[in-house]
Amino acid sequence: MAPDDMSASLAFQSGPEPALESLSFGNFDAEEAVLEWECLLADGSFEDLVEAGEPRIVAGQDNDGCVVFALSVRLSTALADARHARLRDVAASWTRLRAEDGEVIGTEIADAIVGDLAALVSSARRQNQGVYCWVA
Numbered sequence: 001m002a003p004d005d006m007s008a009s010l011a012f013q014s015g016p017e018p019a020l021e022s023l024s025f026g027n028f029d030a031e032e033a034v035l036e037w038e039c040l041l042a043d044g045s046f047e048d049l050v051e052a053g054e055p056r057i058v059a060g061q062d063n064d065g066c067v068v069f070a071l072s073v074r075l076s077t078a079l080a081d082a083r084h085a086r087l088r089d090v091a092a093s094w095t096r097l098r099a100e101d102g103e104v105i106g107t108e109i110a111d112a113i114v115g116d117l118a119a120l121v122s123s124a125r126r127q128n129q130g131v132y133c134w135v136a
Contacts, residue, residue, distance in 0.1 A: 001124040001131055005070065008132035009059035012068050015134055021123060023116050028098070028105060030133050031055055034071055036097055037114065040090045041078035058132065071121070071131040079118040080125050087114050 001021045002008035016022040035049050049072075060067035071079075082090070091110035098105045117131075124131050 001129050003129050005058040011134045012059035030135050038075040040093050042074050066136050068134050076121045079121045087118050
């Protein structure tokens with residue numbers, strides 16, 4: 001969570017500042033995940049999101065490995081507004097999508113990731129901040 005792109009971009013070299021509220025997860029493609037979550041929550045098209053430049057990079061280069069990107073307003077709104085049952089459905093659907101590509105993500109883990117992210121987004125909105133992802 002960060003107040004703006006400039007503040008979020010400072011995480012590029014070493015990760016989020018300890019003073020910033022954050023989550024830590026691993027072993028999945030975060031850029032792909034946020035696109036899939038947006039498709040599942042807001043009925044978007046993966047290809048349309050990619051063509052629109054989502055997720056928006058704020059530091060680094062998409063093909064360089066290390067990157068900081070912003071969650072879209074549309075995804076943030078959908079996460080913050082979703083009820084727990086809807087988030088669980090999205091997590092289950094995401095688990096199935098990943099399994100189709102040969103990636104195993106447990107349902108409980110997926111539920112925790114999506115639920116915790118929704119809580120972080122809600123907290124960020126209350127503080128008038130954005131949500132960003134640092135991938136190292």
